[in-house]
Amino acid sequence: MVKQTLSVMTLLLLLFFILREVEGDERLDEVKLFVFGDSYVDTGNSVNSISYKPPSGITFPGTPAGRFSDGCVLTDYIASYLKIKSPTPYVFRNSSEQQHGINFAHGGTGIFNTLADGPNMTVQIDSFEKLIQQKIYTKADLESSVALVNAAGNDYATFLQRKQGSIQNIQAFTTSLIQQMSLNLRRLHSLGINKIAVGLLEPIGCMPLITMATSYDKCLEPFNFISQNHSQMLLQTVQELNKELGKPVFVTLDLYNSFLSVLATMQKSRSEDPTLMNPLQPCCEGVSMEYYCGSVDERGKKKYGLCQKPEVSFFWEGVHLSQNGWYRVYTMLYSSLLNLNQTKL
Ligand SMILES: *[C@@H]1O[C@H](CO)[C@@H](O)[C@H](O)[C@H]1NC(C)=O
Ligand SMILES: *[C@@H]1O[C@H](CO)[C@@H](O)[C@H](O)[C@H]1NC(C)=O
């Protein structure tokens, strides 16, 4: 009897040590997330922008903290999917922990240089390469890492601004964007990352900045054709890259169809309950045309208004999603994210 109890205890003790070991290993081999691109995935690199001014961050973390939203953005949800903390923005790399990866994304930037000041994606990848050269991450770290890449929206904004809204020759521009993106994706893989999630282009014709012209009544199809063509071409390029590599390194995140399907669902709910907010209307707006979300006058008085319930909005302001918007898009992307699984997840 005594002998039996003892052996049960030994077994339990053994189990305890085995479990602890597994847990310890997992912590060491934790996946890291490296992020490249624009404001849809930036979590704090744009230090002199509206992302650090009220009312940004009112939902999360409660004060402005560098996100172009009232709360979490796509990066935060993907990090939570990977069961890690959202990676440190590159600008804070020396003062914060780096074991969850680094976020190089910068609001307003693109694949090429844009009207905004900030590192284009090539320069962001250069910064990543420098960290690798400094041996901050090992080869094994990189092999079990995930990269998240999202850009092109600001490239099109720059193109349209330069051409005063004309979409003539836009197909040639799409082709050159995809070519550069393809080079960037190959480069990230050659730096050692084996899982790379690439955002397709959101329907730019649905952005409040554009739909304002229809009093937020409907998306403008000619602009959505730009997104459709871009997404189609990017998807094809990524499929060819995977084929060439003989393994599914690249995973596309279909922002185009997920935005549209969330908007359609929200429109439908509203047709059943007219007290709900129009999902094409932004939560935060300037009080008149000359003001924008976050504007203050010379005496510091607010010149913008907020919706009653940011938590039921889709758009935060003219071009960005609210936390609710991102959460709902993330749930639509979930089945694609399953393809990011590594042995470590
Ligand atoms: C961070 O540290 C590295 C070396 O440890 C140094 O070269 C770099 O200038 C520092 N960057 C910042 C922003 O302080
Ligand atoms: C990225 O920015 C750098 C610095 O401005 C510039 O030299 C380079 O040509 C840009 N790359 C692309 C692909 O536009």
Ligand SMILES: *[C@@H]1O[C@H](CO)[C@@H](O)[C@H](O)[C@H]1NC(C)=O
């Ligand atoms: C999209 O692609 C189609 C077919 O290739 C083309 O006819 C159309 O002009 C393109 N539209 C835009 C906005 O790029």
Ligand SMILES: *[C@@H]1O[C@H](CO)[C@@H](O)[C@H](O)[C@H]1NC(C)=O
């Ligand atoms: C990831 O999950 C999918 C679906 O569950 C599975 O088919 C695939 O083999 C998994 N890949 C890896 C690398 O574990």
